[in-house]
Amino acid sequence: MCELFGVSTSEPVRLFCNLDEFAKHGGASHANRSGWGVAYYQDNDVLLIREALPAAKSPWIGFLETHGLTSQCTICHVRFATRGAPSIVNTHPFRRELGGRMHVFAHNGGLRAIEDELPFESEQYRPVGQTDSEYAFCLLLQRLAPLWQTPQSGVPALADRMAIVARTASDLRKLGAANFLYADGDVLFAHSDRRRFDVDGEFGELRAPGLCLGDTRELVKGMDIKWPVTETAGILVASVPLTDTGWTPLDEGTVVALRDGDEVARTMP
Numbered sequence: 001m002c003e004l005f006g007v008s009t010s011e012p013v014r015l016f017c018n019l020d021e022f023a024k025h026g027g028a029s030h031a032n033r034s035g036w037g038v039a040y041y042q043d044n045d046v047l048l049i050r051e052a053l054p055a056a057k058s059p060w061i062g063f064l065e066t067h068g069l070t071s072q073c074t075i076c077h078v079r080f081a082t083r084g085a086p087s088i089v090n091t092h093p094f095r096r097e098l099g100g101r102m103h104v105f106a107h108n109g110g111l112r113a114i115e116d117e118l119p120f121e122s123e124q125y126r127p128v129g130q131t132d133s134e135y136a137f138c139l140l141l142q143r144l145a146p147l148w149q150t151p152q153s154g155v156p157a158l159a160d161r162m163a164i165v166a167r168t169a170s171d172l173r174k175l176g177a178a179n180f181l182y183a184d185g186d187v188l189f190a191h192s193d194r195r196r197f198d199v200d201g202e203f204g205e206l207r208a209p210g211l212c213l214g215d216t217r218e219l220v221k222g223m224d225i226k227w228p229v230t231e232t233a234g235i236l237v238a239s240v241p242l243t244d245t246g247w248t249p250l251d252e253g254t255v256v257a258l259r260d261g262d263e264v265a266r267t268m269p
Contacts, residue, residue, distance in 0.1 A: 002092070002108040004211065005076040005223065006181045006237035008188045008258035013234065014226040015040075016068040019078050020055035021222030034079040035091035037106070038064065040071040044101035044185045047071075050091045068226065072260065073188050075181050077106040089129030093181075094137050096125060099148030099155075101185035103141060107133035108195060108210065108239060109177025114139075117175055133180075140168045140182065155186045158257060158265055165189050166255045166267045173253060173269075179210035181237060187265075188258040190237045192250030209249035212238055213256065213263075216246025233261030 003022065007015060019036045036058070037050030047069065055061050055078065077092035093106040111132040118139055120126075125138035125145075143164050147156035165182065169191040172178035177196070182189045192211035214236035217227060223242065227234070235258050241247035250256065253269030 002239075003076075003078040004106055004108050004179060004181055004237065004239045006183075006188055006190060006258075007071075007074045007225065008235050008237075008261050009072050009227075010233040010261040011228050012070045012072050013228065013232065014068040014070045015074050016065055016224040016226070017076060018055070018061055018065040018222045019076060020061060022076070022078065022220070035088075036061075036078045037076070037091050037093050038069075039075045039093045039095065039104045039106075039183075040069050041073040041102075041104075041183065041185060042071065046095055046102040046104055048093065048095055048104075050088065050093070052087045052091050068224075073183055075104055075106050075183060075188070077108075077181075087129065090131045090134070092133060094134050096137070096141055098141055098145060098184070103185070104181075104183045105133070105137035105140070106181050107136060108179040109193060111136060111172055111175040111178060114172075114175055118171055136168075136172055136178070136180070137182075140165070143168060144184075155184075158187065161187070162189075162255065162257055162265050162267060165191070165257075169193075169255055170253070170269065177206055177210065179239070186259065188237075189255060190250070190258065191253075191255045193252055195239060208252040210239070210252070212241050212247045212249045214238060214242065214247045216243050218243045218246070235261055235263060 035052040036055045040047040093104045114132045125141045127134040178193045194206040195210045220242045255267045257265035
């Protein structure tokens with residue numbers, strides 16, 4: 001299945017990544033060959049680099065591995081296509097503007113008949129590509145839009161945003177595996193569901209956990225973070241633990257909100 005990786009820190013950190021090597025740690029060296037992408041937050045905007053090619057064939061990966069880019073919030077995704085051809089419009093992460101800032105979304109799983117089961121509530125956001133993942137992102141933004149478009153300025157209350165993210169996650173879980181990372185420029189939300197783990201070169205049955213939280217500074221080959229100071233707080237999110245220690249699995253249906261390297265909210269199903 002697809003691989004997700006997210007970083008939330010109190011100070012900007014430099015992430016050096018080789019997503020081809022990273023995917024191998026998840027046992028997906030044979031499968032995750034449909035594209036890759038990395039989103040780096042800078043204030044309210046996002047630098048998004050993505051390709052619909054295997055990471056092993058990309059000259060961009062060599063640049064990211066040797067130079068790295070700096071951010072307090074980063075979302076990475078390596079794709080195994082289940083719906084929608086390998087193309088740039090179907091490559092995660094996806095981004096849209098809402099409330100004067102960029103929102104980013106990446107998903108792992110499959111959501112059967114999402115258009116029929118969860119029809120759009122408005123036409124404000126529509127998919128550019130053909131994936132169920134982008135459809136889910138547009139649905140989430142439609143539900144969040146009223147919070148961000150009120151006359152009052154500023155970021156909506158976290159409790160209000162969290163309630164909508166958790167409700168949408170619950171709706172998505174009924175349709176299949178719905179692990180996702182979603183960021184709005186203030187908070188990185190992570191929803192853990194179930195995923196298919198590699199079993200002897202094949203994908204097994206869906207089971208929890210779909211995501212794990214990490215507080216370690218040690219990472220597997222393919223991911224390296226240069227921390228500016230030892231006091232920098234940081235929380236990592238990954239589809240599978242990236243080291244033998246320092247990782248906590250998230251129960252099925254859990255949504256956590258991360259800001260500046262700290263967990264600031266959590267909901268359980």
